[in-house]
Amino acid sequence: MICKVIAREGELGSGGGREAFLPGIRYVCEKGSSIAIRNLSCRSWTDAAEEMNLTSQLSNRVQNPYYHIVISWHEIERPTEAQQIAAMARMLRALGLHEHQAVIATHDDTPRRHVHAVINTVHPLTGRAWSKSNDRRRAEQACRQIELEMGWPHDRGQYDFVVQEIRGRKIVKLVARQEEHYQEIKMARENGRRKKTSAQIKVEKKTGIEVFDHAIPDALKIKLWKALDTCRTWQDVHTVFHDLGLRYDRFGSGARVYLVGSTEFVKASSFGARLSISRMEKLFGAFKPAEAMPKRNPGSDLSSTCGLIGQVAPEDEKATRATAFKTTLLRRIYIEIHIDSRVAREIRFVDLAALPPQITFRSGAVVMDHGARLSTTASSHETRATMIAMAKAKRWSSVTPTGSADYVRQISVEAAQAGLRVTGVPADIQAEADRIFEAQRQKRRLDAAEHAAQRAHLEEMTEREYALQRNSRFRMEVAAEKRAMDDGRDHEPSPPLDARHVPEPQPAPDAARHALAKIRNIRKTVRDNDRDELEHLKRLDIGVIAAAGGWADVSRTHRDSSDKEGRAFRIYQRGGDTIKCTLKPDGRWLWVSNKTGDSGTIFDLWRRDNPGRTLGHARAALRDLAGTAPVVVEAAPTGRSPTPPDHTEVRRRWEAAGLVGQSTSYAEKRGISKATLRRFADALRCGAFGGIYFAHRNLATGDIQGFEQRWERDGEKNQARFAKGGRKSVCILGDPSMSRRMVVLEGGLDALALAEIENRHDTIYVSTGGGFGPETERALMHLAAGRETLGGFDNDRAGEAMHAALAKIVTGTNRLAPPSRVSGADVNCKDWLDVLNARKEASAAHWIGVERAAETNREIDNGVLLRSEDDRTTPDFD
Structure with missing residues (x-):
């Protein structure tokens, strides 16, 4: 509450x-x-x-x-x-x-x-x-x-x-929260490890694919940081990004890093806070766009005889045909090839925009992607590892290598070790690859079987320990009540509880046994067990139970998964059944079956997969395998919970903010008139540092669920941010019930500027507050029904990209780009706020000219026209 x-x-x-x-x-x-x-x-x-x-x-x-x-x-x-x-x-x-x-x-x-x-x-x-x-x-x-x-x-x-x-x-x-708490947050931002937003979690849940921001491997970040340390100018910076297959560009008040050859991008701070536009400009001066980049020369013949042909398993064909899978393929390939730090260091440059996409290494070797086939100009550990990583990103289940005998043997062994089945190779290589593939699969099964009895028995011991703790607390509460009554501090109308009563039974360490003989044997085994072994058993992961039962981990691809790494939440599938598993704070994994509704601990899951078998059977059969180090999966850090945020704080901040007109706001400093602010007062508020807030409401209820913020601080204009904990939809300026026209803009200030320029009451001016999240898309589609839709984004490359994205959401959208120049003004315009101020400048210049002409006419009429400004005297009209 x-x-x-x-x-x-x-x-x-x-x-x-x-x-x-x-x-x-x-x-x-x-x-x-x-x-x-x-x-x-x-x-x-x-x-x-x-x-x-x-x-x-x-x-x-x-x-x-x-x-x-x-x-x-x-x-x-x-x-x-x-x-x-x-x-x-x-x-x-x-x-x-x-x-x-x-x-x-x-x-x-x-x-x-x-x-x-x-x-x-x-x-x-x-x-x-x-x-x-x-x-x-x-x-x-x-x-x-x-x-x-x-x-x-x-x-x-x-x-x-x-x-x-x-x-x-x-x-x-x-x-009060410890300073370490804030230091951890600062360090995470410095390294580009921000928490996932609710919008990102929703995207992952919808597509089953991890968002770009949180998929960037550390090896790629480190490589980029080291390369930037050698830069002296903005052109050096652009060259570094170009060699990595990336592009750094300003966007709004910040910067973005684009993946060349695709529509994927992330905020620059996703690679670390040092890449933010403010810190980059402190190092290299005001931002300068990239000049024309020289054409890359791989330095070797692109003809190749080494290749890898892939096949997708029938059960994965539907997933690979999905739009989200196709649109993120280049990005996932780019991420996969940089996961291995050794391979990442050897990559010279990446060109995913080329046909075919190419990865060039320092040795001069080139790996090319031909769609259903991969090829390389030279066989090396790095090129083979890159091809295998690309195959896994494409979700190939089996591969067929082509090329020299040495290459075929080497990549067959490495692919089998990576979990890919190899086909179409000579019999001796095929036998070796199959042996490795089966050995890897059998090893996973043995690891699962090894830890099955360990964790199962731990469940019984853990339940008993918790029951003892609960009963101890209960007795303490009863004793406290009796002491209070004896001292006469409290009035107790009913008799005190009996301290001898146990509120819930204590499960024995070896409960749920079906035969007395088995119970005696198991008790003897438990007595022989030492504490160190029990501590060892507590580290079992549910993955070993699932693997032993033939369950496949689909956490990274399933649409309902909110934890792609599987640290605190996992999804397993077997046949037509799906189980969802959650790691509790006490270290226990709990699961539930979507098909049958069965649920329980990992002990229940093991017994479900082994009907008729008891815990004693499992422990006796698998005790000899207990020497292998158990798989430990740490719980996800607190604060990365996938549950939706509470937006009460956002509404409170909105209600606490002042009304527009009470004081001079940042919008007025940027050229917006008071009349325009009063016209849209319901959607605006004045916040900290004189900033302006733009309301994002729930279209169904009208409730505030977030707001855009624009302000100036320490001389830096257009500081922009969305309300912490809020959800971004759209800010609507105007009355939707009376409008037949809609103009979509990127920010609230541009929306106010265009509204002041047009002064139309049949139009709603909609600000997206940045990009298009799921709720923004739904809101735009809802508002576009029955209205003419225009895109009023900036007249630059980013604005064109925003308009293209809008056109995909709302079909039939027309472009309403701001003009680059205004007659009578000497400034270039990028957005509608620039146009508004340029119009005011031109108007002021016009009226100054009119007043000077009128003054000249008066002087002529009065016969006091002088030859120079220095000799002019002001007529005395008094």
Whole structure:
């Protein structure tokens, strides 16, 4: 649960004046499904505002007695109305407002259930004002305490917290996050390891392919960093990227790195914070586009006799025909060939835009991609490893090498070791490749069988340990209750619980045995087992169980997978069945079958695949294999959870932001008029550093789910960012119900500028806030229905790319590019904001000319036309 302190629009701080009681209570109660009145003499909420207003006059010093808070729950939590009101009552007590006048109302008009409270901060008896100091911190601590007492899961907040037991009661204490937490974040950004956004997670879930940003191997980053250390100019930088098959270019207020030959790109900071445009410009000066690059000369004859022909398994043909697989093929090939650091160091340059795409090595050898066939001009460890990596990216299940006998033998062995079946080679090579392929597959099965009994028995031991811990805590709670009753501190209407009662049975270390003889044998085995072996058994991974049962790991390709590396979530398939596995914080893997609904631990999975067999059978049969080092898969770090973010913080920030017009905003500094800002006031707010916020709303509900931010800080203009934790859709300037025309632009400032230039009320100006995410695409398709759609992106290469992307989303989209020059102005224009300012400059120059001409005419009429500016005197019209 989360508590929000509502800031009244147009006023600073978490409160409002006396006049806010009536509209505030009306809003809360008219939409309320259940209403409670506290410390008021009136019986109806309609009279509460007047009584609160009178009470607030007991203190002449208090100017803002109105206080409004909301407690909300996650969508999966469904508290009853009584529970919501009880939670608010606890919140008021925790804040010290339990004796103040309050109107409480529950709302169920949104997916998240929530309860409002409008409070008078002036005490009805003493007339003293309640202090709002650190109210948000106190509210967060109260939330964590209420969650603990009422049994709800803890939500994230600004602080960490610990639970302390004081006089038998568990008390929550907030703790400031350690400096190491922020240092880890800084280091991760420096190395280009940012957390996945919700949009990226949705893309991965939709396509089954890891996003480009998080697939970049460290070997490629290190190679790029070392090459950039030798650069002295921007042209040197562009040459380095060109040799790597990449292109560095400015985009908006930042920069992007494009994969040459495809439409793939990432933010420059994905390769490390040192590649951000601001830090690059500090090193090399103002950004300069790349000059014409010389044509690459591989330095060798491209004719080749060494090749590799691939085949796709029938069960994978459908996946390889998918659009997402085809559009990301070049990128996945590029990633695969750079995973091995030794191979990455030997690559001289990459040219995926060539026909056929080519990878050239320092030795002069070239690997070429002909689609269903790969070829190389020379056989070496690096070229063969590159071809095998490309084959795996293409999802080939078997390969047929062609070329010299030495080449065929070497690549056959290496391909079999990589898990690719080899076909069409001489009998002796075929036999060796098949032996290696089968040995690798058998080794995986043996590894799985080795750890099967280990982890299964660990499950039973772990359950027993947890049961003992729970029972110990239960007895401690009972003892605390008895001590409290003896001391007379608490009133206990019902008899105390019996400490001898065990709330849940303790499973024996060797439970679920079917025969007494087997039980005796297994107990003897357990007694013989030492602690070190048990610790060794705790490291078993569910992958060994799955491999033993013939399950295939499809975590990297399945559309429902949110963890492509399989650290905390995996998906396995066998035949027509699919199981989804989750790693819990205590180290246990839990699974569930989509087909049958069966679920359980890895012990249950092993027994499901071995019907009729017991844990004792498995342990006795596989104990001799326990010497092999177990496979350890660490849990994914906290903060990379694939669950959707909570957007309450985004809405709170929007509501706390000031209205446009109250102060000079960044938009006005960039040339937008106050009249234009007032016209679209509902979609705009003023934020920190005088910045301007552009609302991104849910089209179905109208709720704020994020906002674009533009501001100037430390002299750097057009600082841009999307609200942290928000979801990007579109910002709509104008009334959709009255429009028949839509212009799509990249940013909110351009949308405001074009709206001011055109001054049309039959048009909505839509800002995407950058690229097109899934929600942005859906919103654009929804808004385009029945409207003429235009793309108003910048008149440069990036703008053309944005328009092309828009045309794929909305068919029939026309281009509305800003002109590069405006008559009467001396500046070049790239976007509509430049056009607006150029028009104003031209208009100002025109009127200056008109005024000078008028002044000249007046001087002629008065006979005072002088020969030079120096001799001119200003007529005295007084």
